[in-house]
Amino acid sequence: MAGFVDPPPALPVLGDSTVLDPTTAGYRDNTAARMRALLSARVTLLVGISVTAIVAWVLYRVTSDLHIDLEVYRAGVLAWWHGGDPYGSLPATRSGAHLPFIYPPFAALALGPFVVLPWSAAVAALIATSLVALGGTLYLVARRLWPAGGTVGALTATSVALPLALVLEPTFETFRFGQVNIVLMALVAADCLVVSPRWPRGLLVGIAAAIKLTPAAFLLFFVLRRDFRAAITAVVSGAVATVLGFAVAPAASMRFWFGGMPTSGISGSPFHTNQSIQGTLARLEFPPVLLEACWLVATLALVLLAAVLIRRVEATLAVVVNAAVGLLVSPTSWSHHWVWIAPTLLVLTAYALRLRSIGWALAAMVLAVVFLVAPHRFLPGGDRRELGWNAAEHLIGNSYVLVTIVALVVLLGAARARGRCTPTSPATPPTESSRQLTEVGAP
Numbered sequence: 001m002a003g004f005v006d007p008p009p010a011l012p013v014l015g016d017s018t019v020l021d022p023t024t025a026g027y028r029d030n031t032a033a034r035m036r037a038l039l040s041a042r043v044t045l046l047v048g049i050s051v052t053a054i055v056a057w058v059l060y061r062v063t064s065d066l067h068i069d070l071e072v073y074r075a076g077v078l079a080w081w082h083g084g085d086p087y088g089s090l091p092a093t094r095s096g097a098h099l100p101f102i103y104p105p106f107a108a109l110a111l112g113p114f115v116v117l118p119w120s121a122a123v124a125a126l127i128a129t130s131l132v133a134l135g136g137t138l139y140l141v142a143r144r145l146w147p148a149g150g151t152v153g154a155l156t157a158t159s160v161a162l163p164l165a166l167v168l169e170p171t172f173e174t175f176r177f178g179q180v181n182i183v184l185m186a187l188v189a190a191d192c193l194v195v196s197p198r199w200p201r202g203l204l205v206g207i208a209a210a211i212k213l214t215p216a217a218f219l220l221f222f223v224l225r226r227d228f229r230a231a232i233t234a235v236v237s238g239a240v241a242t243v244l245g246f247a248v249a250p251a252a253s254m255r256f257w258f259g260g261m262p263t264s265g266i267s268g269s270p271f272h273t274n275q276s277i278q279g280t281l282a283r284l285e286f287p288p289v290l291l292e293a294c295w296l297v298a299t300l301a302l303v304l305l306a307a308v309l310i311r312r313v314e315a316t317l318a319v320v321v322n323a324a325v326g327l328l329v330s331p332t333s334w335s336h337h338w339v340w341i342a343p344t345l346l347v348l349t350a351y352a353l354r355l356r357s358i359g360w361a362l363a364a365m366v367l368a369v370v371f372l373v374a375p376h377r378f379l380p381g382g383d384r385r386e387l388g389w390n391a392a393e394h395l396i397g398n399s400y401v402l403v404t405i406v407a408l409v410v411l412l413g414a415a416r417a418r419g420r421c422t423p424t425s426p427a428t429p430p431t432e433s434s435r436q437l438t439e440v441g442a443p
Contacts (some may be wrong), residue, residue, distance in 0.1 A: 049159055051163040054163075067126070067176070068094075068095060069177045069178045069179050070114065071093045072090065072093065072099045072100075072101055073103075073111045073114060073180075074114065074115045074122070075090040075091055075093075075101065076090060076101025076103070077101075077108045077115045078115060080105075080108050080249055085251070085255070086252050087100065087255050103211065103212055104211065104213070104245060104253075104256055104257075105245035105246070105256055106211060106241045106242060107210075107212065108249065108252075109245070109248065113125070123178065127175060129183060130175060130180075130183060133182045134162065134165060134171065134182050134185075134342065135158055136190070137182070137189040138158045138161045138342065138343060139157075140189050140194065141343045141347060142154040142157035142161075142350075144195070144316050145316055145350045146350075157346070161342070161346050164345075165342035165345075167372065168341055168342060168345075169336075169371055169374035170335055170336050170342075170371060171341075171342055173334075173335060173336035176336075177336055180211070180212070181336060181337055181339045182339050184208045184211060184214075185323075185339055185343075187204040187205070187208040188205055188215050188218050188319075189319065189343065190204055191203065191204035191205045191218075191230075192205075192218065192221055192315065193316065200229075200237075201227065201230040201233060202222060202229070202231060202232070202233030202237065203237045205230075205234040205237075206233065206234040206235065206239075206240075206241065207237055207241055209234070209238045210237075210242055210245070211241075214326060214330055216234075217322065217323075217325070217326030217329075218234075218319075218323075219231050219234055220303070220306055220307075220322050220325070221310060224310040224311050225310060225318065268295075268331045268332065269282065270283045270386050270387060271381065272376045272379060272380075272386045273334050273335045273336075274332055274333065274334060275327075275335050275338065275398070275399075275400035275401055276328060276329070276332060276333035276401065277294075277295055277298050277328050277329060277401060278291065278295050278330075278332070279332065279401075281294055283386045283389065283394065283397065283398070284394065285387055295329075295331075299329040302325045302408070303329070305325070305408055305409075306321060306322060306325045308415055309408070309411060309412060309415060310322055312415055313415075316343070316347045317347055317351075319343075320343060320344040321408065323340035324340065324404050324408060325408070327340070327404070328401060328404060335374060335376070335400065338371065341367065341371045344367065345364055345367060348360055348364035348367070349361075349364050352364055363407060363410070366403060367403060370400065371400070375397065375399045376400075378396075379393050380393075381397075
């Protein structure tokens with residue numbers, strides 16, 4: 001998997017005049033070639049949009065009677081609006097489940113629009129918002145990987161990737177549960193990947209972390225890439241949002257931040273869909289002290305791994321590495337939290353195509369199969385049946401964790417083999433293409 005430090009030379013893309021030059025592409029009529037490229041891009045875009053619309057409609061039909069997490073969001077926010085405790089006992093969902101509201105108080109403000117709407121409208125609004133957020137994330141990745149393709153090129157790539165992303169298990173489950181994971185992912189992707197944002201970089205990561213704590217992991221991206229201003233902005237914006245939560249819900253804020261939260265059975269749960277290191281160790285029935293010790297060692301190792309990779313690879317790969325490490329070390333990463341697999345597959349596919357690399361293609365295919373099939377779904381789960389898994393079932397049931405760790409270790413090996421040889425280092429004199437690639441990979 002060599003060539004990971006910067007993206008390889010771009011594929012022929014719409015808007016790049018050099019790739020359609022008769023001397024380089026074999027075209028006798030450059031104008032005709034441009035017309036064919038434009039027509040091909042537009043046809044691909046239209047087909048992609050049509051397929052996405054069909055898949056989105058199927059998603060709505062299949063999931064519109066579920067959305068249990070959206071029910072919990074609404075119940076928690078309504079409890080607060082009516083002077084109750086959002087972190088207390090909430091009404092049962094339509095399926096009869098009693099689930100807690102576990103988000104920071106600021107999230108109650110952000111989720112308000114989905115509460116004022118009637119149920120069916122709220123479901124449709126969340127599906128539409130998540131669909132736009134997923135498309136936006138893929139667009140940002142494509143735009144950063146192929147800057148010469150311009151808007152049309154990025155939209156074309158997005159139109160191909162989006163319907164495929166919708167059938168991945170984490171993505172589908174996020175829609176099915178009515179989760180906000182994809183929306184938070186889009187906020188982080190915009191903050192990290194837009195080259196010249198109109199907002200202070202770090203603002204969106206801070207807001208996302210104030211809604212749900214896990215996006216705070218992307219402070220690593222800013223710190224390791226020496227964008228300290230963005231890191232400070234993220235901390236400040238998250239703090240301001242949290243203070244706003246205290247201002248509007250002081251009692252709930254005190255309970256959330258200083259104790260009394262209903263975390264029992266959530267943090268480090270052995271439930272089979274908890275695809276995190278703590279979940280894996282819990283399913284192996286590690287004693288609590290040993291579990292915590294092993295988790296701390298694994299967390300330290302993964303943070304050190306991230307420190308090597310995030311500083312060396314270009315921006316899109318750095319973001320998905322950061323996401324993978326954050327998901328692994330989080331005490332609880334339900335399978336639907338792994339929505340970062342969608343942009344990850346787009347990044348890996350781009351590297352495979354542009355490097356003509358079997359290694360990158362194999363990595364993309366293995367991850368795609370694992371996150372499409374979700375092997376843990378086929379094993380005994382619930383009622384602590386996971387504790388009875390045999391060795392083979394543990395390998396299959398912890399597949400998200402294991403394949404991600406293997407991918408990160410392989411990438412680290414490639415980094416160490418190549419060394420810190422960037423296009424601007426003395427060992428590699430900069431060329432015109434490497435200058436462009438260095439600019440693409442800048443934070």
